[in-house]
Amino acid sequence: MFGLEFLQQEVQAMVSAGKLPFALYYEFVINAILCALIIGPVLGALGTMVVAKRMAFFSQAVGNAALTGVAIGVLIGESYTSPYVSMFSFCILFALLLNFTRNHTKMSSDTLIGVFLSISLAMGASLLLFISARVNTHILESILFGSILTVNQTDIAVLFVVSVLVVGTGYWLFNRMLLSSLNPALAHVRGVRVQLMEYIFVLMITLVTVACVKIIGAVLVEALLLIPAAAARNLNRSLGGFMLWSVIFSVSSCLMGIIIPMQFDIPIPSGGAIILSAACFFLITSLMRGFMPQFKEARI
Amino acid sequence: MGPKIQVTNLSLSLGNVEILKNINLTAEPGQVQCIVGPNGGGKTSTLRCILGQMPHSGDIRFEWAPDDQTRTIGYVPQFLDFDKTLPVTVKNFMSMVCQQTPAFFGLRKAYKESIEKALNRVQLVDKEKTMIGNLSGGERQRLLFAQALVPEPSLVVLDEPMTSLDEAGMEIFEGLIQELSANDKTLLWVNHDMTQVKRASDKMTVIDTTTVVSGLTSEVLTEPMMRGNFRAKSELTDSSTDSSTDLIEETAVEGAS
Structure with a gap:
């Protein structure tokens, strides 16, 4: 990762020259901020689609499945800190199975996701307790609630590749994916392969969720997909504004969640701090929507 | 110019339930083909088969005009789910x-x-x-x-698009349907409102799992055999078609006298 090392050296040089705050002298802080700048826009943008397609709890189910993935990884001898092969493999299988079941049973999404969410949580909890003797409890904690300050170059590389893939696919297929959820029959007439779009979308959510587990935590990653988009929806009446503000809220939440606990020495996990920052945006925008006349028009 | 559509012996079963059985209809360019029938009679399923969205048996043939390279289909669904x-x-x-x-x-x-x-x-x-x-x-x-x-579009498929329309909206829709038909487009239109069907369609097909009757609207409306058949089913399944069936009944009586 020559580019990353070069960036770190440049930032450190600027800190030494007094152009940047001293906190940025540390490699882990630079890594953390870099992660925030990558996942912020991706989760913010993808979140608008998750909200529009009413798939919020799907990523929660995948996040829980990641717990099982981690446990399997530890059992088969993968690294405790980055068991990506087992996490990606298990979560992708899990997501495809969920979507396949949904398509073939025609059961409502929320019921089916609820069932799969419970199963994945039960499996993850059982397996993690089973392996808990083998690993440090703090590692389990960081998987559950995130630990952005421990991300290494592999994590950043995985995150970067997944982000490029997801953003590229999302840009290319945005209209088709959204239309498929608004009216599948109309989408089909317009030449959209509706079922393929569903599979691609669940894969996108799965990849992003798994790549973000270490940073935000398996339990909380769904919240960062949902809350910035929900906050943006409070203020906007068009897709352009919805997307832009969702990205702004998401990036700001990530940066605030990293910088504020460091600056004020608050001992809370990065995932929790990021989600609490996002929750502040949601609270403020909800109040604005409720009480400010210019935003009331968006309310039904 | 729109395509000619010929549907022959179209049948559809989902599990053990027979949704459609031997449906036959023809739609021509420049004509409005209405599909009517009671709720659950298979109107929307017929459309979805024609649009290639449901597995079926039987033959659905499109004859597109040789100069129509785009073969565009305009589809107006019943609603948006959002x-x-x-x-x-x-x-x-x-x-x-x-x-x-x-x-x-x-x-x-x-x-x-x-x-x-x-x-x-x-x-x-x-x-x-x-x-x-x-x-x-x-x-x-x-x-x-x-x-x-x-x-x-060359072909316009309308799946009960007028359920929420007021008078002005209906006028707009009917005007557009007439305009498209005058421009030689093919129109397939599922509708419950027999007054509109009588006013705006050239041909109609009554479907209630099987084809009850099909032909020119003016002729179908006077078919004595469809009177009992369609009316009995519609009254059982859909109160909203009461006025429609009354119209069929009136027209049939007029035709008989």
Whole structure:
């Protein structure tokens, strides 16, 4: 990762020259901020689609499945800190199975996701307790609630590749994916392969969720997909504004969640701090929507 | 010019339930073919088979005009399933349906004129910045008709699009249907309202799992055999068709005398 090392050296040089705050002298802080700048826009943008397609709890189910993935990884001898092969493999299988079941049973999404969410949580909890003797409890904690300050170059590389893939696919297929959820029959007439779009979308959510587990935590990653988009929806009446503000809220939440606990020495996990920052945006925008006349028009 | 559509012995079963059995109908360019029948009779399933969205047996043949390279189908669905607080404006929706570039980047110049023209035709041009969740039911139906007009279709398929329309909306729809028909487009139109069917269609097919009767609207409406058949089923399944069946009954009586 020559580019990353070069960036770190440049930032450190600027800190030494007094152009940047001293906190940025540390490699882990630079890594953390870099992660925030990558996942912020991706989760913010993808979140608008998750909200529009009413798939919020799907990523929660995948996040829980990641717990099982981690446990399997530890059992088969993968690294405790980055068991990506087992996490990606298990979560992708899990997501495809969920979507396949949904398509073939025609059961409502929320019921089916609820069932799969419970199963994945039960499996993850059982397996993690089973392996808990083998690993440090703090590692389990960081998987559950995130630990952005421990991300290494592999994590950043995985995150970067997944982000490029997801953003590229999302840009290319945005209209088709959204239309498929608004009216599948109309989408089909317009030449959209509706079922393929569903599979691609669940894969996108799965990849992003798994790549973000270490940073935000398996339990909380769904919240960062949902809350910035929900906050943006409070203020906007068009897709352009919805997307832009969702990205702004998401990036700001990530940066605030990293910088504020460091600056004020608050001992809370990065995932929790990021989600609490996002929750502040949601609270403020909800109040604005409720009480400010210019935003009331968006309310039904 | 629209395609000629010939449906022969179309049958559809889902599990052990027979949805359609030996449906036969023909739609010609420049004609409005209405499909009527009681709720659950298989009208929408027939459309979905014709659109290639359901596995079926039987033969569905499209004969497109040799000079029609685009073979565009405009489809007007019954409704949109969406969260009404979703910030999607009329313009966003049209961009989403018609262009490749993500709708949040706005409407591309190449589509601007055709989309404005379509919105103008359904009298929604002044609502292009309104969220689709804030439109009335009738306005949303008009929006769905507008998207079917971009790009200019050869075949227009309407699946009960007039359920939420007021008188003005119905006038707009009927005007558009007549205009498309006059331009040699083929129109397939599922409808419950027999007054509209009588007024605006050239041919009609009554479906109740099987084809009850099919032919020119003026002739079908006077068919004595469909009177009992369609009426009995409609009264059992759908109270909203009472007025329609009354009309069939009246017309049949007139025809008999």
